[in-house]
Amino acid sequence: MTRANLLAVSVGNTRTRVGAYVDGKLVESATFINERHTRVMDSVKDAARPLRDHAEAPVVMSSVNPAVSSQMETELQGLGRPLYRVERDLPIPIGRQLDPEALVGEDRLLNAAGAFDVLKQAAVIVDAGTAMTVDLVDGAGTFHGGAILPGAQLMLDSLTQRTALLPEVELSRPTETVGHSTVEAMLSGVYYGQRGAVRELVERFADAAGQYPLVVATGGDADLLFREWDLVDRIVPDLTLMGLEVTLRVALERGREES
Numbered sequence: 001m002t003r004a005n006l007l008a009v010s011v012g013n014t015r016t017r018v019g020a021y022v023d024g025k026l027v028e029s030a031t032f033i034n035e036r037h038t039r040v041m042d043s044v045k046d047a048a049r050p051l052r053d054h055a056e057a058p059v060v061m062s063s064v065n066p067a068v069s070s071q072m073e074t075e076l077q078g079l080g081r082p083l084y085r086v087e088r089d090l091p092i093p094i095g096r097q098l099d100p101e102a103l104v105g106e107d108r109l110l111n112a113a114g115a116f117d118v119l120k121q122a123a124v125i126v127d128a129g130t131a132m133t134v135d136l137v138d139g140a141g142t143f144h145g146g147a148i149l150p151g152a153q154l155m156l157d158s159l160t161q162r163t164a165l166l167p168e169v170e171l172s173r174p175t176e177t178v179g180h181s182t183v184e185a186m187l188s189g190v191y192y193g194q195r196g197a198v199r200e201l202v203e204r205f206a207d208a209a210g211q212y213p214l215v216v217a218t219g220g221d222a223d224l225l226f227r228e229w230d231l232v233d234r235i236v237p238d239l240t241l242m243g244l245e246v247t248l249r250v251a252l253e254r255g256r257e258e259s
């Protein structure tokens with residue numbers, strides 16, 4: 001089996017995740033806020049340190065944020081490694097059943113590819129990031145799309161921005177289900193609203209799929225929202241990076257078959 005060496009870079013809406021894979025294992029990872037751009041490049045170099053003896057190991061990059069990634073791509077070229085963008089240079093190895101003209105976020109496809117590579121069975125993948133996505137992969141490894149909704153912090157921010165009296169609130173677990181203060185009521189609404197959305201969508205997707213899928217969660221808010229909740233089978237913080245690793249690994253295996 002191929003054991004890939006790579007620097008995986010996933011540019012999200014708010015943050016960028018970086019991971020160094022040595023012999024197919026994630027040995028270093030870091031997350032940075034996109035705005036702190038110069039610091040990000042310093043930290044990317046730190047994260048790449050385990051790959052110093054693997055000069056041939058490429059950067060494999062994905063993005064759902066073109067403004068951030070176009071500049072970052074130019075800077076990543078400076079590492080002196082081959083640089084591949086998923087979908088442009090390397091196809092994400094997951095089947096798709098979508099509208100012909102559909103443009104799906106690379107993060108959603110990578111999560112699906114990363115999950116199916118390990119699970120090999122039908123799964124619902126929940127990414128609790130800036131936006132929340134809830135997607136269905138069937139038992140044959142085909143991505144069917146799913147649902148997109150505001151993420152938890154975005155829900156809170158939109159309440160603050162679009163009302164006169166609601167305050168700025170930082171996301172945390174509510175201490176009360178029936179909120180006895182404005183802040184507790186907002187936290188209860190968002191926390192149980194997000195969980196409720198996930199429960200409803202998982203049940204509906206299970207109906208559509210004709211089987212009960214595994215539920216896998218990832219993203220910056222997954223732990224806060226889903227920890228110790230039996231509806232979610234696994235929380236996998238590095239799922240998007242796993243998708244980047246399998247993308248390179250499959251491309252290397254295909255290249256080997258062809259030569």
Ligand SMILES: Nc1ncnc2c1ncn2[C@@H]1O[C@H](COP(=O)(O)OP(=O)(O)OP(=O)(O)O)[C@@H](O)[C@H]1O
Nearest residue numbers: 012013014015128129130131151153171219220221
């Ligand atoms: N230091 C932090 N800065 C910003 N958001 C954070 C931080 N720590 C946790 N979070 C939470 O992470 C969420 C964003 O998740 P994430 O980083 O997965 O989003 P993203 O940038 O959209 O990434 P992706 O598109 O890859 O999912 C926010 O809603 C926030 O509550």
Ligand SMILES: CC(C)(CO)[C@@H](O)C(=O)NCCC(=O)O
Nearest residue numbers: 064103104105106107108131148
């Ligand atoms: C839905 C988000 C914002 C989730 O990060 C991202 O995957 C994206 O911008 N997608 C493009 C549209 C789509 O996936 O249908």
Ligand SMILES: [K+]
Nearest residue numbers: 127129130131
């Ligand atoms: K996201």
